Structure formats: C-alpha cells, structure tokens
Amino acid sequence: MAASTSQHALSSIKFWSTSNFSLEKPTCHVHSVSVGRRCPSARSLGLVCASNSQSSVVEPVQLPGSPKSGITPKKSSESALILIRHGESLWNEKNLFTGCVDVPLTPKGVEEAIEAGKRICNIPVDVIYTSSLIRAQMTAMLAMMQHRRKKVPIIVHNESEQAHKWSQIYSEETKKQSIPVITAWQLNERMYGELQGLNKQETADRFGKEQVHEWRRSYDIPPPNGESLEMCAERAVAYFKDQIIPQLVAGKHVMIAAHGNSLRSIIMHLDKLTSQEVISLELSTGIPMLYIFKEGKFIRRGSPAGPSEAGVYAYTKNLAQYRQKLDGMIQ
Template identity: 80%
Template structure:
C-alpha cells in the first residue's frame, strides 16, 4: 500500500497539533514531504508517520533530506512537514507464505525486530501525528517504532468510533497531552482484500491455478482476485483517505 505512493513526491498538505483544551487536533497548513525511514530532519520541522498494511513486508529505501546543518535549506520554514511511510514488519502469515489481505494477524519475532529497526531510523525526526491501518500488524509496527524515539512521547490510539468511546478516552492533563502522540487508525489504509485467496499458501495456489494466473491476480492493476479487491480498487480508497484526512 505505502509503496503505491511515490516517496519523492512533494504535496500540499497539513500537519496537526494537540488542542489541550479540547483534547483534539487543530490543522496547520503547510507542505508535506514524503520520506522513508532513515532521513534527517531539523527540530523545527514536524512529521507524520503512516504505517500501512502492504502486500509484503519491506521498507522503502532512505531518502536523504537536508540536515539542519545544510544552509541551503532554511530552518525557518517550519510550515514544511515530513510524511514518513513505514511498511509493517513480517507477520505470522508472511512467515508461512500465506495470502493475508485483510485477515488480522500479528507480527513474528522477526517482524518485531524489523519494526524496532525502523524506529531507530526515524528516532531523530520530530513526529506529531501517526496514521495506521486498522490491522494489528501495522499498529504493532507503529508502537514498536515509536518506542525507539528520542523524544519518548507516548503514542495513544484515538477512539472516535462513537461519542461514548471519544468521551471515555479523553485526556485532561495538558502536560500529559504535550507528551503524547495521537494515533489515528483507518480501515482505508488496510492491505488490499484478497478475497478467496486469503489464507491460501501462495506456492500451492500458483501450482493449482498456474503462475501466470496468480501473477495476474497479484500484479494487474484492474483485475481482482476472486471476490477480492484489485489494486485499482485498493488505491481508490487509500488515496481518497490520504487526500481527505492527511493532505487536504
């Protein structure tokens, strides 16, 4: 999912900060630069972390951004934000070579290590907002990554599914809010739904239906697997969410 968006793009967007009085967010307009783990950013710039559930476990190659010591990049441009994209670590079904899709399975010990390593790569980038899919493998990746951050802020999952859930999860300490990072979960960031392939072994499926047919289901843009989502259908919901919630 995350790999579907160019990591070198510069898009118009917004960042968010806590509104302590309302325990909510206010939008701050600016520019959002898409980067991957491993880039350097100065302290006066802010980043949002997106952990999506992709079709496979991998990390984007680092994009080298100017450090605070680069005079050609003015540190006064605090309206510019970084958007960090992290793929989830290895899941239990990745390990078993199964089609996972929207089945909610956790990380393996290796996946935990991968999430921790990703966190180390972004530990010096200020982060004030986190978006993840609704799947536990993406949420585990985000939480484990943020445990490595030098600012030691606490990621807190926001529960806005109902008025009661929102009310019950309110934070009333302004100081605590300053030490927290809101985590927004969204099903629109989930991995594509693989339909009748979910839970099947990838090699056995290729042996049964043929490599060309399985390759078409997995890699064609507009051809979905049986009763599943095509990449086009998946992109429609993910890109729409990005435009409406992250960059609009």
Template identity: 50%
Template structure:
C-alpha cells in the same frame, strides 16, 4: 515543509508462511517485531506529530513499536490510539479528549487496510500458483485492475486509500505536521503512486520491504521535494 514517513508493517506470522493475508488480522512474527525495532533506530533524529494506521494489528504493532522504542521520535510524548464512537464494541474510549501537549495521537482507519484478497486469503501462495497456474496467480497479485476471486484489485484499493489520504492525512501535512503511516504493501503502493505520479504499470512493479521506512519531504503545497529510503 513537512515529513511523511511510510512504513510497511514488519513480517507477520502469515508472511513467514507465504500465505495471502489481506484483511485477516494476523500479528507480527518475532522477526517482524525486530524489523519494527530496527526501523525505530533508523528513524532516530526524525520527529512525528501524528500517526495513522490501518485497523489491522500488524500495522498497529509496527507503529507502536516504532514510536515507543525511542523517545526522540515522539519528542517525549505518549502515543495514544484514538478510537471513535462508531468503532465496533465501543465502550466510551472516545470520552477522553486528550492532552496534545503530552500525547501523540494514533488514528486507525479501515481505508488504510491491505488489499482484500477474497477467496485467496489464508492460502499458501506457492500452492495456489500450482493449482491455478503461475501466470493466473501473478495476474491476480500484480495487475492493476484485475480482481482475485471475490477480492479487490489494486485499483480498488488505490481509490479508497487515496480518498482517505487526501481528506484526512494531507491536511496535517499542509499545516506542517510530520506524519507516520504504518500500513501494508498495497495501501502504501497506492499512496506512493499518488506522490510519485506512477503509472499503473510502474506501481505494480513496485516492491516494498517489510519494516523499511520511506521518508518524503513535502513543501507547503503538498508537492514532493525529496524522498529517502532508510534501509541501511
């Protein structure tokens, strides 16, 4: 049996301004850092063996706060971000092989990035609804297969996220590792859609709060046997 912990990043500075963020690399707000700290407290008693995040700083910040505010979550190990040679501006970060007895690896990958909102990125959501109409903007935001101008649909996002989950994350769970994924509303919806076997209509109605951990218990075949939302 293994545990999979999903957490949407804490509030970002653009979340606070009600802007479409997508792939724009915006850090956490003060509230967002506090949400990540509270999440760490809610995860007291849980143990993590490996962590995956998107390439975006708000997810990385959330993961590192969760893993460093309390020693018990890492079992006393030091979280280490594992860079690849293919990473942009690489300068030898991957020359260190690591020490599994003392360190907890954090793997970052763009497959877990937020949905790409294209031309909407940086725009205020309320102003955009006023310009294009609330119904059209709601369709761009909440439909499963409709893409916003120049951007991705949730269906597009789900395909890339689930492919990475199946190939890279699921093997850890099947071998009994407890996994933390810190990512984004739409990338996490994509994983939850797979785990909970949601329909397109069901997944578009799913709301995920910032900084609230969701814990899945999985059996040795990767099937869900329990689910908890740690929101109190």
C-alpha cells in the same frame, strides 16, 4: 458513518496539536539513485528495495491546496511524511495470502519494527495513521518506542461517543507529551477475496505463476471476489487526500503504518506511477520511507539507513536542527 468518524479524528488531532516545528529551505539536493532489485523503472527506484538508503531523483507531485479543509498552506513550512509497511506477520512467514485477516507480527516482524523505529528516531512525528489491523498498529507502536523525543503514542478512540468520552486526557501537559494514533480501515491491506488463507506457492502451482502474479501485482485485475489495487486505491488514496494531506498542509509531521498494497496505491499517487509502472513496485516489510512535503509537492527522500544518516538530514536545515534539539534534550 466513516466520514463522521474521520471528522472526529481530525478534530481531535487539531486539539492534540503538538509541535509547530517548521522546516526551512533545502540546503542541498542529493541526486544519487538507489537501484531496486526487481524494478527497472526509474520512477520507482528506491522503493523496490526500500532498504537502500539513498535518496532518489523524483519529479515532485504538484498538489493543489486543500480546498476542503480550508487550511491555508504555510509557505515556508515543510512536513515529513514517513510511510512504513508493517513488519513480518505470522502469515507472511507461512507465505499465506493475508489481506484483511487480522494477523499479528512474528518475533522477526517485531525486530523489523524496532529497527525501523531506530532509523527514524530523529525525524519529527506529530500524528500517526495506521490501518485497523494489528500488524500495522504493532509496527507503529514498536517503531515509536525507539523515537528519541519519547512522546507516548496513544490510540484515538472515536468509534462511539462513549469511547471518545472515556478515553479523554485531562492534562494539557500530558497531551503535549503524546502523539495521537488514528486508526482507519481505509488504510487496510487490499481485501484478497478467496485467496485469503491460501498458500501463495500452492496457489501459483494450481492457477499458474502468471495468473497469480496478475492477481498480486496488476492494477485493475482483482483476485477472485477480492479488491484490485485500483479498488484499494479508491479508499486508501481518498483517505490520504481527505484526512492526511490537510495535516501535512498544516505543517504536521505524519507517519503512516500500513500494508504492501494500501501503501503501493498511495505511492503510486505520490510518484505518479502509471498502471504499468506500479506492477514492479514492491515494498519490503518494516522499511520506513521518507517524503518531504513542501509547498504542495512531495519530494521522495528514500529510506533512512540509520538515525544520523547525512543524506536525510542534509536535505533540510530544520530536520538537522530538530535532530540537534533532540541531542540537546537527551544530554
């Protein structure tokens, strides 16, 4: 069921295919390193305190082609991959374990999402993936409202044939001015089991700080009746490989709005973090992180501090050109 829904989703993206924007050779590499507050590991630098805008030195992940998709990688093309954890939710504010409980953003979370949108407003986006939870969807939509290209993000409804049929768009021109938003439960926050709804501080007082830290940050120890990061990775990383990598291989620019732990598992995969290193990986709410996908490799670019930050745009001539094109359209 999930697989066929995903296939539907993929075919609608092909159908919706928008820009063929292709990025060229990098013009320079930035080798400054952003230092996170809590993570001493060089491999997770720039991710802990993701508000730091500097790019990081990262050994690119070597990926095979995409045998399943049958898509031939475009040698000269580069794609942008933006990852963003949702803005602050009402339960983040109350310090409650949330997991798969579907809680909306706070006004501060709304602001964070808008701010994130401003930071990526010059970076191309052809398709958006979000979890099935409202906090990630709100974040994606609010962020895209800030994008200078002004395309309309539209949620793809493939949950039933009728939903698919009833949400069709009958103008090719309108489709070109839209960005498909694919929602996938596989990108949901880890299921926090019997911790969902409990106060994090009170839980630490009751079970001990170490135990709670182990539940929250270890790779393979699940919280009571919940998912470990490893279990969360089994569905989130599988979805990323099956559905999202083929888009990048095809030259599409992708944004993923998801959650602390589903994104930790994806970053662990991209940056080849060990199960020890991932313990220190913390993601702030509402901070976008940029990767460039080129010739099967992911290159981490850190977090753009602002729409015109040189560090991000200096990297590829075509990111800069895309921005110039937007400047031209807006004048």
